[in-house]
Amino acid sequence: MNTIIENPPEAEWKELIKRPVINALNLTETVSEIINTVKQQGDFAVKDYSLKFHGFAPDELWVTEDDIKKSSQLISKNLQKAILLAKKNIEKFHRQQLLKTKKIETTTGVSCWRKSVAIENVGLYIPGGSAPLFSTLLMLAIPAKLAGCKNILVTTPANAGGNVDPAILYVAKILGIKNIYKAGGAQAIAAMAYGTQTVNKVDKIFGPGNQYVTEAKRIVNIDRVAIDMLAGPSELAVYADDTCIPGFIAADLLSQAEHGGDSQVVLVAVNKQIIEKIILEIHAQLPSLPRKEIVENSFLNRRFLVIEKVEDAFDFLNQYAPEHLIIASEHADVLAEKVINAGSVFLGNYSPESAGDYASGTNHSLPTNGTAVTQSGVSVDSFVKKITFQKLTPEGLNNIGEAVEYMASAEGLMAHKNAVTIRKNKQ
Numbered sequence: 001m002n003t004i005i006e007n008p009p010e011a012e013w014k015e016l017i018k019r020p021v022i023n024a025l026n027l028t029e030t031v032s033e034i035i036n037t038v039k040q041q042g043d044f045a046v047k048d049y050s051l052k053f054h055g056f057a058p059d060e061l062w063v064t065e066d067d068i069k070k071s072s073q074l075i076s077k078n079l080q081k082a083i084l085l086a087k088k089n090i091e092k093f094h095r096q097q098l099l100k101t102k103k104i105e106t107t108t109g110v111s112c113w114r115k116s117v118a119i120e121n122v123g124l125y126i127p128g129g130s131a132p133l134f135s136t137l138l139m140l141a142i143p144a145k146l147a148g149c150k151n152i153l154v155t156t157p158a159n160a161g162g163n164v165d166p167a168i169l170y171v172a173k174i175l176g177i178k179n180i181y182k183a184g185g186a187q188a189i190a191a192m193a194y195g196t197q198t199v200n201k202v203d204k205i206f207g208p209g210n211q212y213v214t215e216a217k218r219i220v221n222i223d224r225v226a227i228d229m230l231a232g233p234s235e236l237a238v239y240a241d242d243t244c245i246p247g248f249i250a251a252d253l254l255s256q257a258e259h260g261g262d263s264q265v266v267l268v269a270v271n272k273q274i275i276e277k278i279i280l281e282i283h284a285q286l287p288s289l290p291r292k293e294i295v296e297n298s299f300l301n302r303r304f305l306v307i308e309k310v311e312d313a314f315d316f317l318n319q320y321a322p323e324h325l326i327i328a329s330e331h332a333d334v335l336a337e338k339v340i341n342a343g344s345v346f347l348g349n350y351s352p353e354s355a356g357d358y359a360s361g362t363n364h365s366l367p368t369n370g371t372a373v374t375q376s377g378v379s380v381d382s383f384v385k386k387i388t389f390q391k392l393t394p395e396g397l398n399n400i401g402e403a404v405e406y407m408a409s410a411e412g413l414m415a416h417k418n419a420v421t422i423r424k425n426k427q
């Protein structure tokens, strides 16, 4: 765990930016079989797979309104307060993403505008295997609500007792979400993609999950349904210079490593002494963590690099394109200008990645596995499509008509030309 790679030549970067691949044997076959069975047998198959993977099958997949109502009694007042604060900040940050419709007159008499229209039926997957991620429900349902999605349904695996985690139900309660189904894994994704007797099929599926969930999203996306992204295991990269606080960085690296054995943390420091101090802090903090073993597994994938030149360090980080990037430096505001590829960036010594995971306001559903080169995290935009509209007056048609006629003729598309000419001749 203590290996430090010093100033790797650029030729070696390609190898260093690779993510761990820990796919189950025959993943595609296993997941395809689950999907096909759910497609044919509906609820029965969803319950059957719950029995197989959790050891119980719920009588009803649907969580009753009464269960949702009772959730406040099952979680502490402090947790409720914390969730309400997170909700306020996430709503505030996402509300400003709503697009105002603005009409543009491109030429006199020619008006064009773009309108955001919500996707009507969306399905949100909330992971619940190793930890019930109720924060993910805030991150997905808040932008869905702001966008105006009409039907929002949620699937999440129930715990061994057959119940959905009360914090997930509490979030559903405060956001007014009524359709929650006890279903996890690939079977839940299949249920949302094709519909079952109780689960309505949706138009777009959102949410992270383990390799079974992600593979299922990939397969159903080819066949019929849109997806937000293929969210892989969590990852964090940290840039550290002499103004960083090693104990803070150690805590950040451990925080993302505790997600799963397939998570990856990368540390790029400008000298070896910084990394040595951080390693000492890791050794001090790790033993008391309840998910110590998961962290140790994840640390097998970690990269600790010295890259002395700031420019080279950011070239490397931009090639890695991390889901999360912490710039642990007192000069973070200036260094931030060098970021080209990242899902979400945390500036300075007092911006832990956990803040963005829960409560600062930004979304924690982010591109992983290098896809931050071209993709963004979930936002209100993910829940809408933008429809363009236009209206031409007779004057407007006269103003651009001739250009359209010339261009259509040049492409040899005379019917296109005629659609303009016939109108001009009527005036």
Ligand SMILES: NC(=O)c1ccc[n+]([C@@H]2O[C@H](COP(=O)([O-])OP(=O)(O)OC[C@H]3O[C@@H](n4cnc5c(N)ncnc54)[C@H](O)[C@@H]3O)[C@@H](O)[C@H]2O)c1
Pocket (backbone or CB within 6 Å): 030, 049, 053, 126, 127, 128, 129, 130, 131, 133, 136, 157, 183, 184, 185, 186, 187, 208, 209, 210, 211, 212, 213, 231, 232, 233, 234, 259, 260, 263, 364, 365, 366, 368
């Ligand atoms: N990238 C992101 O934005 C982001 C955010 C949060 C979480 N995550 C990731 O989400 C993941 C959560 O995974 P999880 O496992 O805790 O919960 P999960 O809800 O994704 O998966 C649990 C389900 O997996 C299925 N499953 C388990 N073993 C199986 C098997 N052998 N065959 C077929 N299906 C099986 C079961 O149906 C079970 O219900 C983690 O990898 C975490 O890193 C990513």
Ligand SMILES: N[C@H](CO)Cc1c[nH]c[nH+]1
Pocket (backbone or CB within 6 Å): 133, 135, 136, 233, 234, 235, 323, 357, 364, 365, 366
């Ligand atoms: N860091 C995760 C995204 O990679 C999100 C999360 C949820 N809960 C805690 N963390």
Ligand SMILES: [Zn+2]
Pocket (backbone or CB within 6 Å): 234, 255, 256, 259, 357
């Ligand atoms: Zn996290």
